[in-house]
Amino acid sequence: MTPAARTPERIVLIGPMAAGKSTVGSRLAQRLGLEFVDTDHEFEKKHGPISRVFESLGEPFFREAEARLVASSLARRDVVVSLGGGAVLDAGTAQLLTREYVVYLQTDVETVRPFITRDRRRPLLSENPVEAWERVYDRRRSTYERLATRTIDVASVEVRRPEAIVGLILDGLAEPDTTDQHESKETPR
Ligand SMILES: Nc1ncnc2c1ncn2[C@@H]1O[C@H](COP(=O)(O)OP(=O)(O)O)[C@@H](O)[C@H]1O
Numbered sequence: 001m002t003p004a005a006r007t008p009e010r011i012v013l014i015g016p017m018a019a020g021k022s023t024v025g026s027r028l029a030q031r032l033g034l035e036f037v038d039t040d041h042e043f044e045k046k047h048g049p050i051s052r053v054f055e056s057l058g059e060p061f062f063r064e065a066e067a068r069l070v071a072s073s074l075a076r077r078d079v080v081v082s083l084g085g086g087a088v089l090d091a092g093t094a095q096l097l098t099r100e101y102v103v104y105l106q107t108d109v110e111t112v113r114p115f116i117t118r119d120r121r122r123p124l125l126s127e128n129p130v131e132a133w134e135r136v137y138d139r140r141r142s143t144y145e146r147l148a149t150r151t152i153d154v155a156s157v158e159v160r161r162p163e164a165i166v167g168l169i170l171d172g173l174a175e176p177d178t179t180d181q182h183e184s185k186e187t188p189r
């Protein structure tokens with residue numbers, strides 16, 4: 001399938017841990033016939049499991065590599081890019097995202113609870129995962145809101161299935177950009 005007429009060059013998914021960025025991004029790319037890049041997967045291909053790298057080299061190493069992977073992903077075209085939840089904290093990444101079509105998957109703790117308890121893959125949730133998730137999300141929420149072109153409430157019962165979320169993203173692409181918070185952003189071609 002060729003990309004839809006109104007598909008932006010890139011669609012970038014942001015949001016807190018376990019919101020569904022990787023799952024939804026992959027399916028969205030399939031539906032649109034675009035490539036899919038998940039910056040965490042790219043990191044793990046090069047460096048191994050994120051949790052192990054946090055232990056051995058520390059979070060700063062991960063963040064620097066992550067920022068470089070985001071920049072190289074955003075240099076590509078016809079791609080859906082799912083970021084890790086903390087990628088938006090990097091100033092350079094945030095700056096790059098002001099020019100992108102950014103979909104924020106907004107959620108709440110009850111929706112993600114089943115996916116974050118006993119989570120061995122996310123080092124920031126290794127202790128008291130539910131409290132840690134809430135604390136981290138509280139700190140980042142305003143950044144997600146500021147960078148979002150579109151916001152999708154994935155906690156709403158009507159849209160919990162990944163396919164339904166993909167459908168809402170596709171609906172958003174078809175709509176005029178009157179709800180955009182960033183007039184300077186690229187409009188879908
Ligand atoms: N809409 C959804 N409905 C059901 N399960 C979901 C949904 N979105 C994500 N999941 C599940 O939640 C977990 C985290 O999803 P993931 O895509 O890795 O989130 P993120 O990339 O935002 O951290 C996975 O086990 C995934 O299968």
Ligand SMILES: O=C(O)C1=C[C@@H](OP(=O)(O)O)[C@@H](O)[C@H](O)C1
Nearest residue numbers: 016017018040084085086122123
């Ligand atoms: O929010 C964060 O700081 C992180 C989120 C993770 O990605 P997901 O949001 O895909 O879980 C991963 O990048 C790493 O564990 C750190």
Ligand SMILES: [Mg+2]
Nearest residue numbers: 021022040084
């Ligand atoms: Mg992910």
